[in-house]
Amino acid sequence: MRPRLDRPGLLFAIVGLAGLALPLVQFKPNRIVPGEGLTLPAALPWGWPLLLTLAAVLVAGCLRWPSVLRLGAAAAGLLTVLLALGAAATHLTPPDDTLARVAPAAGFWLMALAFALMLADALARMNPALWLRWLILAGAVASMGVLLASGALDGVSVMREYAARQDIFLREARAHLTLAFGSLTLALLVGLPLGVALYQARRLRGPVLSVLNILQTIPSLALFGVMIPIFGWIAANVPGAAQAGVAGIGLFPALVALFLYSLLPVVSNTLTGLTGVNPATREAAIGLGLTQPQLLVQVLIPLALPVLLAAVRIVLVQNIGLAVIAGLIGGGGFGTFVFQGLNQTAMDLVLLGALPTIALALIAGIALDLLVRSSRRTA
Amino acid sequence: MIDIQNLTRIYDGRAAVDDVSLTVEAGQIAALVGTSGSGKTTLLRMINRLVEPSSGRVLIDGQDTRQVAPHLLRRRIGYAIQGHGLFPHRTVGQNIATVPRLLGWDQAAIRDRVDELLTLFQMEPDQFRDRMPHELSGGQQQRVGVARALAAKPDLLLMDEPFGALDPVIRAKAQADLRDIQRRLGTTLILVTHDMEEAVTLGDRIAVMDKGRLAQYAPPTEILTAPATPFVRDLIGLDQRPFHLLSLTPAHVLAREGQAEGPALPRDATLRDALAECLWSGRDALPVEGGGVITLAALRAQAAPQARAAE
Numbered sequence: 247m248r249p250r251l252d253r254p255g256l257l258f259a260i261v262g263l264a265g266l267a268l269p270l271v272q273f274k275p276n277r278i279v280p281g282e283g284l285t286l287p288a289a290l291p292w293g294w295p296l297l298l299t300l301a302a303v304l305v306a307g308c309l310r311w312p313s314v315l316r317l318g319a320a321a322a323g324l325l326t327v328l329l330a331l332g333a334a335a336t337h338l339t340p341p342d343d344t345l346a347r348v349a350p351a352a353g354f355w356l357m358a359l360a361f362a363l364m365l366a367d368a369l370a371r372m373n374p375a376l377w378l379r380w381l382i383l384a385g386a387v388a389s390m391g392v393l394l395a396s397g398a399l400d401g402v403s404v405m406r407e408y409a410a411r412q413d414i415f416l417r418e419a420r421a422h423l424t425l426a427f428g429s430l431t432l433a434l435l436v437g438l439p440l441g442v443a444l445y446q447a448r449r450l451r452g453p454v455l456s457v458l459n460i461l462q463t464i465p466s467l468a469l470f471g472v473m474i475p476i477f478g479w480i481a482a483n484v485p486g487a488a489q490a491g492v493a494g495i496g497l498f499p500a501l502v503a504l505f506l507y508s509l510l511p512v513v514s515n516t517l518t519g520l521t522g523v524n525p526a527t528r529e530a531a532i533g534l535g536l537t538q539p540q541l542l543v544q545v546l547i548p549l550a551l552p553v554l555l556a557a558v559r560i561v562l563v564q565n566i567g568l569a570v571i572a573g574l575i576g577g578g579g580f581g582t583f584v585f586q587g588l589n590q591t592a593m594d595l596v597l598l599g600a601l602p603t604i605a606l607a608l609i610a611g612i613a614l615d616l617l618v619r620s621s622r623r624t625a
Numbered sequence: 626m627i628d629i630q631n632l633t634r635i636y637d638g639r640a641a642v643d644d645v646s647l648t649v650e651a652g653q654i655a656a657l658v659g660t661s662g663s664g665k666t667t668l669l670r671m672i673n674r675l676v677e678p679s680s681g682r683v684l685i686d687g688q689d690t691r692q693v694a695p696h697l698l699r700r701r702i703g704y705a706i707q708g709h710g711l712f713p714h715r716t717v718g719q720n721i722a723t724v725p726r727l728l729g730w731d732q733a734a735i736r737d738r739v740d741e742l743l744t745l746f747q748m749e750p751d752q753f754r755d756r757m758p759h760e761l762s763g764g765q766q767q768r769v770g771v772a773r774a775l776a777a778k779p780d781l782l783l784m785d786e787p788f789g790a791l792d793p794v795i796r797a798k799a800q801a802d803l804r805d806i807q808r809r810l811g812t813t814l815i816l817v818t819h820d821m822e823e824a825v826t827l828g829d830r831i832a833v834m835d836k837g838r839l840a841q842y843a844p845p846t847e848i849l850t851a852p853a854t855p856f857v858r859d860l861i862g863l864d865q866r867p868f869h870l871l872s873l874t875p876a877h878v879l880a881r882e883g884q885a886e887g888p889a890l891p892r893d894a895t896l897r898d899a900l901a902e903c904l905w906s907g908r909d910a911l912p913v914e915g916g917g918v919i920t921l922a923a924l925r926a927q928a929a930p931q932a933r934a935a936e
Binding site for chain 2: 524534540
């Protein structure tokens with residue numbers, strides 16, 4: 247049998263080979279100045295054999311292989327690229343030089359992308375069972391944790407920035423999660439009843455959804471611009487408001503903004519889910535003698551659950567990303583690092599804010615996708 | 626006994642149901658027939674207060690339905706609709722258990738009742754109890770829908786086009802089964818249909834609805850032989866009249882002494898079946914199981930004089 251060409255594999259190979267040709271890392275005398283790009287062979291003593299091995303795996307990926315094999319190769323490739331980055335950083339940084347920085351460069355990002363795509367593609371082709379997907383997600387998170395804790399990456403610029411801010415990092419991580427999950431909780435507390443109310447009162451649907459739609463289109467910076475004076479005034483003039491946490495800047499307006507952005511997806515999905523229930527089912531339920539609350543709790547909400555969970559997914563992923571903007575108005579979260587980094591032109595610090603945000607959004611997105619899937623199966 | 630008194634429902638100034646009065650005796654089947662928009666479904670839905678009457682009242686065994694909270698009233702009345710309306714997220718057993726659970730029966734009683742009903746509807750409990758509705762055929766879903774309506778042993782069962790979604794073969798079987806079960810349980814049944822044949826097959830009395838008004842309420846024979854208005858006659862269909870009439874009587878009723886060739890007709894076949902068999906096999910007389918024969922002449926006599934007298 248003649249081996250056949252695998253088109254996605256070809257794409258991954260092109261991306262990965264381009265990555266091998268480009269600089270793996272950037273060596274900078276200090277964290278602010280632009281540095282010098284070093285390719286894999288230049289950055290590591292055993293760079294050439296490693297480069298050839300990675301190139302061979304990428305080229306071999308152009309042919310059809312069993313998905314398990316591709317999965318293994320992709321995971322190994324991703325791990326190798328990460329470890330190569332860590333090793334290059336340790337190798338290149340002169341001992342006792344606390345100023346020099348070794349940052350990941352275009353070559354690293356492209357190779358990581360190529361292997362990550364290969365991994366996702368192999369997983370999609372294997373179409374694993376639900377429990378296996380959960381296991382794979384947990385495994386991926388755990389291995390990333392082990393890798394970070396092992397110290398193998400400690401020489402990399404982003405981790406150097408982390409080391410300098412360990413205590414703040416934890417605090418900002420907590421703030422970020424508070425913003426994302428807090429706004430989601432608020433949106434569910436308000437949005438679910440509102441969606442149910444709109445389902446009952448058909449006439450209110452148009453006006454309420456229009457208002458939520460308009461809210462959704464206001465740029466976040468403009469929203470802060472409006473909220474800062476309003477909440478500032480309230481905090482200053484309404485007795486007890488400041489004690490209750492109302493403030494022009496900080497966590498409060500950020501939470502309110504994220505909450506407002508979350509309302510539309512929650513309300514409209516609640517409505518879609520409820521109206522999507524078969525009218526005959528609803529009619530039978532009432533005809534059998536279920537009361538309105540029983541109808542809602544026992545029939546409508548369980549049947550609308552997949553659509554409701556889809557709303558939770560949209561809102562959570564959206565808010566994990568949007569919460570970065572809170573850094574602008576002192577609301578905390580990973581945005582703090584992003585905006586500090588931008589001010590200092592320290593890209594490594596920007597990455598310290600951006601990478602965990604992306605990781606969180608990815609994990610939340612995948613986990614909720616799996617939840618939606620399992621709810622569809624039972625519904 | 627169901628006593629419907631001067632029931633009226635007005636929508637946007639137009640009467641969907643206009644001053645309808647009728648009585649259904651306990652244990653009887655009343656079929657509400659009419660074209661779409663005739664108000665038959667609205668009339669049915671006013672009985673369990675899914676639609677509130679604009680005026681008039683409904684008495685069930687002498688009690689005014691307005692004296693009971695609607696959801697409590699509905700738990701006492703079975704309700705089955707076209708497309709069954711089963712809860713897709715619950716098993717067959719849970720679906721059937723809906724009303725007993727609402728009424729707070731204990732677990733053991735509910736389990737026994739579910740198994741009893743599944744058996745009654747010829748579905749092996751161990752095999753069907755834990756299935757999901759989407760795993761059933763259309764006929765099985767329909768049976769579960771009726772079983773669910775009967776779960777709390779209601780004295781009254783309301784059905785809105787219950788067989789509308791079934792194909793003709795399954796429908797005939799489902800109708801026969803329903804009739805059996807209704808006779809056995811003694812349930813009073815009010816059934817909405819647009820199909821006169823279904824009304825004739827099932828109904829002890831037929832109520833013909835026309836533009837919200839009750840055009841005629843009478844036993845099938847009377848509806849067929851003495852239609853009260855041109856609308857009723859049109860609804861029966863002139864070409865179908867003799868066949869409907871023959872389908873009301875079982876074959877053995879008309880069997881007389883005599884000899885006939887060929888295979889025998891089952892005892893509970895209708896005269897309509899007998900006529901079809903005569904025409905198809907080219908015979909003038911058929912033996913009937915359990916003795917006697919039916920002649921083509923007797924069939925003609927049965928179908929014709931009453932009909933003609935009514936003209």
